[in-house]
Amino acid sequence: MDICTKVTLRQRLLPSGKITLYLDYYPAIRNPKTNKSQRHEYMGIYLYGNPTNRVQRDFNQTMLEKAEIIRCRRQEQVINRQFGFIDHTQQREDFLAYFEETTKKRYQKWKIVYMHFHKFTGGKCTFGDVTVELCTRFREYLLNANQLRHKKKKVSRNSAAGYFSTFRALLKQAYKERLLTENINDFLDYIEWKEVDRNFLTQEELIQLAQTPCKHDILRRASLFSCLTGLRISDIENLQWKHIQPVPAIGLCIVITIQKTKTPVKLPLCDEAIELMGERTGGKVFKGLKRSMTGKPLKDWIEAADIKKHITFHCFRHTYSTLQFAANSNPYAVQQSMCHKDIGTTMRYTHEVPTALLETLGKITIKPKPAE
Numbered sequence: 001m002d003i004c005t006k007v008t009l010r011q012r013l014l015p016s017g018k019i020t021l022y023l024d025y026y027p028a029i030r031n032p033k034t035n036k037s038q039r040h041e042y043m044g045i046y047l048y049g050n051p052t053n054r055v056q057r058d059f060n061q062t063m064l065e066k067a068e069i070i071r072c073r074r075q076e077q078v079i080n081r082q083f084g085f086i087d088h089t090q091q092r093e094d095f096l097a098y099f100e101e102t103t104k105k106r107y108q109k110w111k112i113v114y115m116h117f118h119k120f121t122g123g124k125c126t127f128g129d130v131t132v133e134l135c136t137r138f139r140e141y142l143l144n145a146n147q148l149r150h151k152k153k154k155v156s157r158n159s160a161a162g163y164f165s166t167f168r169a170l171l172k173q174a175y176k177e178r179l180l181t182e183n184i185n186d187f188l189d190y191i192e193w194k195e196v197d198r199n200f201l202t203q204e205e206l207i208q209l210a211q212t213p214c215k216h217d218i219l220r221r222a223s224l225f226s227c228l229t230g231l232r233i234s235d236i237e238n239l240q241w242k243h244i245q246p247v248p249a250i251g252l253c254i255v256i257t258i259q260k261t262k263t264p265v266k267l268p269l270c271d272e273a274i275e276l277m278g279e280r281t282g283g284k285v286f287k288g289l290k291r292s293m294t295g296k297p298l299k300d301w302i303e304a305a306d307i308k309k310h311i312t313f314h315c316f317r318h319t320y321s322t323l324q325f326a327a328n329s330n331p332y333a334v335q336q337s338m339c340h341k342d343i344g345t346t347m348r349y350t351h352e353v354p355t356a357l358l359e360t361l362g363k364i365t366i367k368p369k370p371a372e
Contacts, residue, residue, distance in 0.1 A: 021047065132188065201315070232259070253266045
Protein backbone atom coordinates (compact mmCIF):
# COMPACT_ATOMS: atom_id res chain seq x y z
CA MET A 1 0.00 0.00 0.00
CA ASP A 2 1.29 3.49 -0.85
CA ILE A 3 2.45 5.63 2.05
CA CYS A 4 0.82 9.05 1.91
CA THR A 5 3.35 11.89 1.98
CA LYS A 6 3.07 14.00 5.13
CA VAL A 7 3.46 17.77 4.81
CA THR A 8 4.93 19.51 7.87
CA LEU A 9 5.39 23.24 8.47
CA ARG A 10 8.92 23.96 9.71
CA GLN A 11 11.00 26.99 10.63
CA ARG A 12 14.66 27.88 10.06
CA LEU A 13 16.57 30.71 11.74
CA LEU A 14 18.52 32.86 9.28
CA PRO A 15 21.82 34.70 10.00
CA SER A 16 19.86 37.94 9.72
CA GLY A 17 17.86 36.98 12.79
CA LYS A 18 14.63 36.40 10.86
CA ILE A 19 12.87 33.05 10.58
CA THR A 20 11.95 31.55 7.22
CA LEU A 21 9.05 29.11 6.91
CA TYR A 22 9.16 26.04 4.68
CA LEU A 23 7.21 22.85 4.04
CA ASP A 24 8.82 19.48 4.63
CA TYR A 25 7.51 16.59 2.47
CA TYR A 26 8.11 13.07 3.78
CA PRO A 27 8.50 10.86 1.85
CA ALA A 28 9.70 13.26 -0.85
CA ILE A 29 7.37 14.09 -3.73
CA ARG A 30 8.11 14.44 -7.44
CA ASN A 31 7.96 18.04 -8.62
CA PRO A 32 5.84 17.86 -11.82
CA LYS A 33 7.61 20.88 -13.34
CA THR A 34 11.21 19.71 -12.84
CA ASN A 35 10.43 15.95 -12.67
CA LYS A 36 12.86 15.76 -9.73
CA SER A 37 12.34 14.50 -6.20
CA GLN A 38 11.62 17.33 -3.75
CA ARG A 39 11.72 17.35 0.08
CA HIS A 40 11.46 21.05 0.92
CA GLU A 41 9.42 23.97 -0.41
CA TYR A 42 10.34 27.42 0.87
CA MET A 43 7.27 29.62 1.16
CA GLY A 44 8.79 33.10 0.98
CA ILE A 45 7.26 33.92 4.38
CA TYR A 46 9.51 35.41 7.08
CA LEU A 47 8.90 35.97 10.80
CA TYR A 48 10.59 38.19 13.33
CA GLY A 49 13.08 35.95 15.16
CA ASN A 50 12.82 38.01 18.34
CA PRO A 51 9.64 40.12 18.24
CA THR A 52 10.01 43.19 20.43
CA ASN A 53 6.46 44.53 20.45
CA ARG A 54 2.84 43.54 20.05
CA VAL A 55 2.70 44.51 16.35
CA GLN A 56 5.56 42.14 15.51
CA ARG A 57 4.05 39.35 17.63
CA ASP A 58 0.67 39.80 15.89
CA PHE A 59 2.43 39.78 12.52
CA ASN A 60 4.16 36.49 13.35
CA GLN A 61 0.88 34.95 14.47
CA THR A 62 -0.93 36.06 11.28
CA MET A 63 1.84 34.71 9.03
CA LEU A 64 1.86 31.38 10.89
CA GLU A 65 -1.89 31.08 10.37
CA LYS A 66 -1.52 31.81 6.64
CA ALA A 67 1.36 29.32 6.38
CA GLU A 68 -0.79 26.66 8.07
CA ILE A 69 -3.55 27.26 5.51
CA ILE A 70 -0.99 26.73 2.74
CA ARG A 71 0.29 23.57 4.46
CA CYS A 72 -3.24 22.17 4.59
CA ARG A 73 -3.75 23.04 0.95
CA ARG A 74 -0.50 21.27 -0.03
CA GLN A 75 -1.48 18.21 2.01
CA GLU A 76 -4.82 18.10 0.19
CA GLN A 77 -3.03 18.36 -3.19
CA VAL A 78 -0.68 15.51 -2.26
CA ILE A 79 -3.59 13.27 -1.29
CA ASN A 80 -5.53 14.12 -4.44
CA ARG A 81 -2.55 13.38 -6.69
CA GLN A 82 -1.38 10.25 -4.90
CA PHE A 83 -4.83 8.66 -4.77
CA GLY A 84 -6.38 10.06 -7.95
CA PHE A 85 -9.02 12.26 -6.34
CA ILE A 86 -10.27 15.33 -8.18
CA ASP A 87 -8.50 18.48 -7.01
CA HIS A 88 -11.30 21.04 -7.22
CA THR A 89 -8.99 23.97 -6.49
CA GLN A 90 -6.68 22.93 -9.33
CA GLN A 91 -9.70 22.66 -11.59
CA ARG A 92 -10.29 26.40 -11.09
CA GLU A 93 -6.70 27.36 -11.98
CA ASP A 94 -6.04 29.26 -15.24
CA PHE A 95 -5.22 26.80 -18.04
CA LEU A 96 -4.45 29.66 -20.45
CA ALA A 97 -1.81 31.03 -18.07
CA TYR A 98 -0.24 27.57 -17.91
CA PHE A 99 -0.34 27.33 -21.73
CA GLU A 100 1.26 30.78 -22.14
CA GLU A 101 4.03 29.97 -19.66
CA THR A 102 4.77 26.71 -21.48
CA THR A 103 5.15 28.52 -24.83
CA LYS A 104 8.05 30.56 -23.41
CA LYS A 105 10.13 27.38 -23.25
CA ARG A 106 9.16 26.19 -26.75
CA TYR A 107 9.50 27.36 -30.34
CA GLN A 108 7.39 29.76 -32.40
CA LYS A 109 4.64 27.31 -33.39
CA TRP A 110 3.59 26.88 -29.75
CA LYS A 111 2.96 30.63 -29.52
CA ILE A 112 0.77 30.52 -32.64
CA VAL A 113 -1.27 27.61 -31.22
CA TYR A 114 -1.66 29.48 -27.93
CA MET A 115 -2.96 32.55 -29.78
CA HIS A 116 -5.49 30.42 -31.67
CA PHE A 117 -6.64 28.71 -28.47
CA HIS A 118 -6.87 32.06 -26.70
CA LYS A 119 -9.07 33.34 -29.54
CA PHE A 120 -11.14 30.13 -29.54
CA THR A 121 -11.86 30.31 -25.79
CA GLY A 122 -12.41 34.06 -25.68
CA GLY A 123 -9.46 34.46 -23.31
CA LYS A 124 -10.98 32.38 -20.50
CA CYS A 125 -10.26 28.72 -19.78
CA THR A 126 -9.63 26.86 -16.52
CA PHE A 127 -8.25 23.34 -16.16
CA GLY A 128 -11.78 22.21 -15.35
CA ASP A 129 -12.95 23.57 -18.71
CA VAL A 130 -10.50 21.36 -20.61
CA THR A 131 -12.69 18.44 -21.61
CA VAL A 132 -12.87 16.05 -24.55
CA GLU A 133 -15.77 18.07 -25.92
CA LEU A 134 -13.83 21.37 -25.73
CA CYS A 135 -10.74 19.86 -27.38
CA THR A 136 -12.85 18.30 -30.14
CA ARG A 137 -14.40 21.69 -30.84
CA PHE A 138 -10.92 23.25 -30.94
CA ARG A 139 -9.97 20.61 -33.52
CA GLU A 140 -12.91 21.70 -35.68
CA TYR A 141 -12.00 25.35 -35.13
CA LEU A 142 -8.48 24.76 -36.49
CA LEU A 143 -9.85 23.04 -39.60
CA ASN A 144 -11.92 26.12 -40.42
CA ALA A 145 -9.91 28.99 -38.87
CA ASN A 146 -8.37 31.94 -40.66
CA GLN A 147 -4.68 32.70 -40.29
CA LEU A 148 -3.68 35.11 -37.53
CA ARG A 149 -1.56 37.35 -39.75
CA HIS A 150 -3.43 37.06 -43.06
CA LYS A 151 -6.96 37.16 -41.72
CA LYS A 152 -8.62 36.49 -45.09
CA LYS A 153 -6.68 33.27 -45.68
CA LYS A 154 -7.60 29.90 -44.19
CA VAL A 155 -5.18 27.88 -42.09
CA SER A 156 -3.90 25.11 -44.38
CA ARG A 157 -4.79 21.49 -43.64
CA ASN A 158 -1.20 20.60 -42.76
CA SER A 159 -0.78 23.69 -40.57
CA ALA A 160 -3.97 22.71 -38.71
CA ALA A 161 -2.58 19.17 -38.30
CA GLY A 162 0.67 20.57 -36.89
CA TYR A 163 -1.13 22.97 -34.56
CA PHE A 164 -3.39 20.25 -33.18
CA SER A 165 -0.41 17.94 -32.69
CA THR A 166 1.25 20.69 -30.65
CA PHE A 167 -1.93 21.15 -28.60
CA ARG A 168 -2.04 17.40 -27.93
CA ALA A 169 1.56 17.62 -26.69
CA LEU A 170 0.44 20.29 -24.21
CA LEU A 171 -2.41 18.05 -23.00
CA LYS A 172 0.02 15.18 -22.56
CA GLN A 173 2.35 17.38 -20.51
CA ALA A 174 -0.47 18.69 -18.32
CA TYR A 175 -1.71 15.13 -17.66
CA LYS A 176 1.83 13.96 -16.89
CA GLU A 177 2.11 16.78 -14.34
CA ARG A 178 -1.26 15.66 -12.90
CA LEU A 179 -2.85 18.99 -13.70
CA LEU A 180 -5.52 17.23 -15.77
CA THR A 181 -7.48 14.39 -14.25
CA GLU A 182 -7.66 12.26 -17.42
CA ASN A 183 -5.57 11.64 -20.52
CA ILE A 184 -7.82 13.48 -22.97
CA ASN A 185 -5.63 12.46 -25.91
CA ASP A 186 -7.03 8.94 -25.65
CA PHE A 187 -10.37 10.27 -26.88
CA LEU A 188 -9.17 12.70 -29.59
CA ASP A 189 -8.64 12.05 -33.29
CA TYR A 190 -5.59 13.40 -35.06
CA ILE A 191 -5.96 15.79 -37.96
CA GLU A 192 -4.62 13.76 -40.86
CA TRP A 193 -1.78 15.27 -42.90
CA LYS A 194 -2.33 15.88 -46.57
CA GLU A 195 0.46 14.80 -48.89
CA VAL A 196 1.86 17.81 -50.73
CA ASP A 197 4.66 18.37 -53.18
CA ARG A 198 7.71 19.71 -51.37
CA ASN A 199 9.47 22.25 -53.51
CA PHE A 200 13.23 22.00 -53.65
CA LEU A 201 16.11 23.10 -55.84
CA THR A 202 17.80 20.72 -58.22
CA GLN A 203 21.58 20.62 -58.22
CA GLU A 204 21.64 22.85 -61.32
CA GLU A 205 19.20 25.35 -59.78
CA LEU A 206 21.22 25.46 -56.56
CA ILE A 207 24.37 26.34 -58.47
CA GLN A 208 22.40 28.87 -60.48
CA LEU A 209 21.08 30.50 -57.29
CA ALA A 210 24.52 30.57 -55.67
CA GLN A 211 25.90 32.47 -58.68
CA THR A 212 23.07 35.04 -58.62
CA PRO A 213 23.77 38.27 -56.70
CA CYS A 214 21.45 38.97 -53.76
CA LYS A 215 20.60 42.37 -52.31
CA HIS A 216 21.16 41.00 -48.80
CA ASP A 217 24.41 39.04 -48.68
CA ILE A 218 23.55 37.70 -45.22
CA LEU A 219 20.36 36.18 -46.66
CA ARG A 220 22.31 34.61 -49.51
CA ARG A 221 24.91 33.06 -47.19
CA ALA A 222 22.32 31.79 -44.67
CA SER A 223 20.16 30.29 -47.44
CA LEU A 224 23.02 28.43 -49.08
CA PHE A 225 24.24 27.34 -45.63
CA SER A 226 20.82 25.75 -45.05
CA CYS A 227 21.11 23.91 -48.38
CA LEU A 228 24.49 22.51 -47.31
CA THR A 229 23.56 21.60 -43.71
CA GLY A 230 19.77 21.07 -43.63
CA LEU A 231 19.39 23.42 -40.66
CA ARG A 232 16.11 25.25 -40.06
CA ILE A 233 16.09 29.04 -40.03
CA SER A 234 15.46 29.05 -36.24
CA ASP A 235 18.73 27.19 -35.65
CA ILE A 236 20.65 29.32 -38.17
CA GLU A 237 19.35 32.51 -36.54
CA ASN A 238 20.59 31.35 -33.12
CA LEU A 239 23.84 29.78 -34.33
CA GLN A 240 26.82 31.27 -32.47
CA TRP A 241 30.54 30.93 -33.01
CA LYS A 242 30.87 29.05 -29.72
CA HIS A 243 28.76 26.31 -31.37
CA ILE A 244 31.40 25.84 -34.10
CA GLN A 245 33.86 23.39 -32.56
CA PRO A 246 36.53 20.96 -33.76
CA VAL A 247 35.66 17.34 -33.01
CA PRO A 248 38.45 14.71 -32.99
CA ALA A 249 38.45 12.39 -36.02
CA ILE A 250 35.63 14.38 -37.63
CA GLY A 251 36.72 17.98 -38.06
CA LEU A 252 34.86 21.25 -37.63
CA CYS A 253 31.28 20.65 -36.46
CA ILE A 254 28.15 22.46 -35.37
CA VAL A 255 27.54 21.39 -31.76
CA ILE A 256 24.08 22.56 -30.75
CA THR A 257 20.73 21.52 -29.33
CA ILE A 258 18.10 21.69 -32.07
CA GLN A 259 15.51 24.28 -31.04
CA LYS A 260 12.45 22.39 -32.29
CA THR A 261 13.19 18.90 -30.98
CA LYS A 262 15.58 19.79 -28.10
CA THR A 263 17.96 17.17 -29.51
CA PRO A 264 21.73 17.65 -29.01
CA VAL A 265 23.65 17.08 -32.26
CA LYS A 266 27.10 17.28 -33.80
CA LEU A 267 26.88 18.14 -37.50
CA PRO A 268 30.09 18.00 -39.57
CA LEU A 269 30.69 21.02 -41.83
CA CYS A 270 31.87 20.80 -45.42
CA ASP A 271 34.40 23.31 -46.76
CA GLU A 272 31.74 25.28 -48.67
CA ALA A 273 29.58 25.67 -45.54
CA ILE A 274 32.62 26.84 -43.56
CA GLU A 275 33.35 29.42 -46.26
CA LEU A 276 29.78 30.75 -46.08
CA MET A 277 30.12 31.46 -42.34
CA GLY A 278 32.87 34.01 -43.01
CA GLU A 279 35.57 35.14 -40.63
CA ARG A 280 35.30 33.87 -37.07
CA THR A 281 34.36 36.60 -34.59
CA GLY A 282 32.08 36.42 -31.57
CA GLY A 283 28.35 36.14 -30.96
CA LYS A 284 26.08 35.05 -33.78
CA VAL A 285 27.50 33.54 -36.97
CA PHE A 286 24.92 35.13 -39.27
CA LYS A 287 24.63 38.57 -37.69
CA GLY A 288 21.92 40.72 -39.22
CA LEU A 289 19.77 37.86 -40.51
CA LYS A 290 16.10 38.80 -40.09
CA ARG A 291 12.93 36.79 -40.67
CA SER A 292 11.58 39.65 -42.79
CA MET A 293 14.28 38.86 -45.36
CA THR A 294 12.64 35.49 -46.05
CA GLY A 295 9.65 37.28 -47.59
CA LYS A 296 9.99 39.64 -50.54
CA PRO A 297 13.82 39.83 -50.51
CA LEU A 298 14.03 36.04 -50.89
CA LYS A 299 11.34 36.04 -53.57
CA ASP A 300 13.20 38.73 -55.52
CA TRP A 301 16.43 36.74 -55.33
CA ILE A 302 14.74 33.55 -56.54
CA GLU A 303 13.18 35.45 -59.46
CA ALA A 304 16.53 37.05 -60.31
CA ALA A 305 17.99 33.53 -60.58
CA ASP A 306 15.20 32.73 -63.10
CA ILE A 307 13.89 29.86 -60.95
CA LYS A 308 10.19 29.24 -61.69
CA LYS A 309 9.24 27.64 -58.38
CA HIS A 310 7.65 28.81 -55.14
CA ILE A 311 10.70 28.60 -52.89
CA THR A 312 10.55 29.48 -49.19
CA PHE A 313 13.47 29.36 -46.76
CA HIS A 314 12.26 25.99 -45.49
CA CYS A 315 12.59 24.64 -49.04
CA PHE A 316 16.37 24.87 -48.60
CA ARG A 317 16.08 22.17 -45.93
CA HIS A 318 14.05 20.08 -48.42
CA THR A 319 16.78 20.73 -50.99
CA TYR A 320 19.44 19.36 -48.64
CA SER A 321 17.63 16.09 -47.94
CA THR A 322 16.43 15.56 -51.51
CA LEU A 323 19.87 16.09 -53.03
CA GLN A 324 21.40 13.79 -50.41
CA PHE A 325 19.09 11.00 -51.53
CA ALA A 326 19.77 11.83 -55.18
CA ALA A 327 23.46 11.27 -54.38
CA ASN A 328 22.59 7.87 -52.79
CA SER A 329 23.53 8.94 -49.26
CA ASN A 330 22.89 6.53 -46.40
CA PRO A 331 19.27 7.13 -45.22
CA TYR A 332 20.25 6.81 -41.57
CA ALA A 333 23.04 9.36 -42.02
CA VAL A 334 20.53 11.73 -43.62
CA GLN A 335 18.15 11.10 -40.72
CA GLN A 336 20.85 12.09 -38.24
CA SER A 337 21.83 15.20 -40.17
CA MET A 338 18.16 16.25 -40.47
CA CYS A 339 17.65 15.53 -36.73
CA HIS A 340 14.54 13.45 -37.40
CA LYS A 341 13.43 11.15 -34.59
CA ASP A 342 11.71 8.82 -37.06
CA ILE A 343 13.37 7.40 -40.20
CA GLY A 344 9.92 7.45 -41.84
CA THR A 345 9.96 11.24 -41.78
CA THR A 346 13.31 11.24 -43.55
CA MET A 347 12.25 8.69 -46.14
CA ARG A 348 9.46 10.99 -47.35
CA TYR A 349 12.08 12.87 -49.28
CA THR A 350 12.87 9.85 -51.43
CA HIS A 351 9.54 10.45 -53.18
CA GLU A 352 11.03 13.59 -54.65
CA VAL A 353 13.82 11.68 -56.39
CA PRO A 354 12.26 9.49 -59.10
CA THR A 355 15.69 8.77 -60.57
CA ALA A 356 16.62 6.94 -57.39
CA LEU A 357 13.95 4.36 -58.24
CA LEU A 358 15.92 3.31 -61.32
CA GLU A 359 18.25 1.33 -59.05
CA THR A 360 15.34 -0.95 -58.10
CA LEU A 361 14.50 -1.93 -61.68
CA GLY A 362 15.15 -5.58 -62.55
CA LYS A 363 16.03 -6.63 -59.01
CA ILE A 364 12.76 -8.58 -58.70
CA THR A 365 11.62 -10.83 -61.50
CA ILE A 366 8.83 -13.31 -62.24
CA LYS A 367 10.76 -15.05 -65.02
CA PRO A 368 12.96 -18.11 -64.47
CA LYS A 369 16.68 -17.70 -64.91
CA PRO A 370 17.89 -18.81 -68.36
CA ALA A 371 19.49 -22.25 -68.44
CA GLU A 372 23.28 -22.15 -68.42
